[in-house]
Amino acid sequence: MQFPELVQRKVTTVDTFFSAKIGGLWCVYQKSPDTFDWGSCDSLLKIILDVCVRCGSSWFEVNTLLIPIHLADLKHWALVKLD
Template sequence: MCDYLMKIILGVSIRCGLSWFEVNTLLIPMHLQDLKHWILSKLNLLNWTLEVYDSLHHEGPHNYKVREALECMSKFIPMLADRISLFEFKPRNPPRTFPIPITIMQGIPQQENG
């Protein structure tokens, strides 16, 4: 799994893909199996933030599951970035391998079908 993710980061695993060294923003669609719902996360490689766009934003268990799914990514990406020396090109303040902050975006359009 780690090798596959590193190939994605380096831009060799996806046709027409670019290396993370060449881009500043990544849009990452994610399907949350438990919720049977898609969300979009935006990873900014310049300020190392992770924004979440969820059309079913709710308080409580829903947000907990969304945050839980993203926490894994927020912890794992910095470790991979450190391993491939991405921080040399996309600097991050120390401690560089700390989790990326997650923000669930507010005020976005919401689904009416609940």
């Protein structure tokens, strides 16, 4: 961050459906982690690997990932930045 000219930042983002999908899968996983069907995560893998149209770039090709998260209890949105 001190020398931005040395590192070119490449950013991608996901849509709000990604946050909802993660939240739904997490609830299912918590109820029965031993019998969780990992095949149900196929749509998430498509987003991560850039197989779907919704994602701008593969997560493996970028420096930064932006994820909008809805905090239902607070009735508020937050933007998570992952480097």
